[in-house]
Amino acid sequence: xPLTAGVPAPEFELLDDTNEKRKLSDFRGKPVILYFYPAxxxxxxxxxxxxxxxxxxxxxKAGVQILGVSPDTVASHVKFKKKFQLPFxxxxxxxxxxxxxxxxxxxxxxxxxxxxxxxxTTYLIDASGKISHVFEKVxxxxxxxxxxxxxxxxxxHPQN
Numbered sequence: 502x503p504l505t506a507g508v509p510a511p512e513f514e515l516l517d518d519t520n521e522k523r524k525l526s527d528f529r530g531k532p533v534i535l536y537f538y539p540a541x542x543x544x545x546x547x548x549x550x551x552x553x554x555x556x557x558x559x560x561x562k563a564g565v566q567i568l569g570v571s572p573d574t575v576a577s578h579v580k581f582k583k584k585f586q587l588p589f590x591x592x593x594x595x596x597x598x599x600x601x602x603x604x605x606x607x608x609x610x611x612x613x614x615x616x617x618x619x620x621x622t623t624y625l626i627d628a629s630g631k632i633s634h635v636f637e638k639v640x641x642x643x644x645x646x647x648x649x650x651x652x653x654x655x656x657x658h659p660q661n
Contacts, residue, residue, distance in 0.1 A: 503604045503622050503635050510535070510626045513599045515570070515592040518578035523568070523592060529630055534560070534567045534648060536623040536639075537605045541573045541581035541591075545621070549641035550587055556645045557588050563654045571619060572597045625651060 504511070510533075514524045525533070536553075538546045553560070553567055560567055567589040573581070578591040592599075597619070600606040605622040608615055623644065625634040634651055636644070 503620075503637055504624070504632055506632050506634055508632055510624060510630055510632050511602045513602060515594055515599060516575050517590040517592050518575060518582050519590075520575055523590060525568075525626075526630070528566045528568075530628050532563075532565045532628055532633075532652065533626040534565060534623060535570065535603075535626055536567070536644075537570050537600060537603065537619050538621055539619040540571060541577045542584065545641040546571070547581075547585065549621075549639070549644055550581070551585055552642070552645035553589065554585065554587050556649060559649055559654050563652055565652060565654075568592055570594050570599060572600065623648065 510525060512525050514522055517523045536549070538549060540546055550569060569589065569591045571591070572594050574595055575593045578593055581587070582591055594600055597606045600619055603622070603624065605620045607617060607620050609618045609620065621639045623636040623639055624632050625648065627633045636647065
């Protein structure tokens with residue numbers, strides 16, 4: 502069960518796609534979209550990331566920072582980010598420590614097989630560092646639009 506709205510977002514430090522250490526507190530003072538996704542360069546995760554990319558100017562105008570988190574390595578993030586020209590940091594949670602901290606690591610099913618992995622979840626964190634909204638069981642194709650609506654941001658969504 503993910504964390505709930507109204508609680509402080511847990512602090513963490515992870516390496517980003519440039520091998521720089523990033524802390525959640527580095528972004529205090531602006532809203533943060535902290536989105537957890539299963540794996541780089543897979544169909545759903547690519548769709549979700551590219552929609553964030555396509556809507557990025559609306560997030561920038563609203564002063565919102567996007568951070569993607571998956572258990573992939575820094576090297577994997579570098580390739581994914583370059584391949585799809587993603588303009589926001591991707592954080593490497595190898596060992597899924599931060600996924601555990603945010604309670605988004607758990608049992609999943611695929612073709613009758615059960616395994617542990619990232620439960621696609623997004624936290625909207627306000628400028629003071631509190632979780633203001635939790636999006637569970639995210640649908641990658643609609644998620645960026647859903648977040649922009651939750652933020653009250655007006656935008657022109659490109660037609661995919």
